[in-house]
Amino acid sequence: MRNIIELNDASVQMICRQSRCNVSNPRGRRPPIRNPLEQPGTLTPGEFARRARNAPVKLFITARDATAALTEDILKVEREIDERVAGLYGLDQ
Numbered sequence: 001m002r003n004i005i006e007l008n009d010a011s012v013q014m015i016c017r018q019s020r021c022n023v024s025n026p027r028g029r030r031p032p033i034r035n036p037l038e039q040p041g042t043l044t045p046g047e048f049a050r051r052a053r054n055a056p057v058k059l060f061i062t063a064r065d066a067t068a069a070l071t072e073d074i075l076k077v078e079r080e081i082d083e084r085v086a087g088l089y090g091l092d093q
Contacts, residue, residue, distance in 0.1 A: 041067060 036043050036051065041064060043051075048060040086092055 041071075 036047065043060070045057045045060060049057050052060070
């Protein structure tokens with residue numbers, strides 16, 4: 001039995017290496033973004049100016065605000081979809 005467990009662990013690790021995921025990320029989702037410039041909502045204008053020296057801060061603020069508005073719209077649509085699916089299957093809360 002122990003050999004089977006070891007084989008399964010080795011197989012999982014091999015599959016994860018091949019699919020570029022890790023054991024803590026079994027569904028193969030993308031790893032979290034580590035570059036703060038790819039997450040405009042987490043940066044302050046000062047941090048942006050320091051990291052992207054040649055880009056105007058006004059552009060950053062516009063992109064950050066547009067990203068926040070789009071995220072809110074996405075959440076609204078997802079909620080509506082969830083409500084419709086729940087209604088369709090009789091799962092109203």
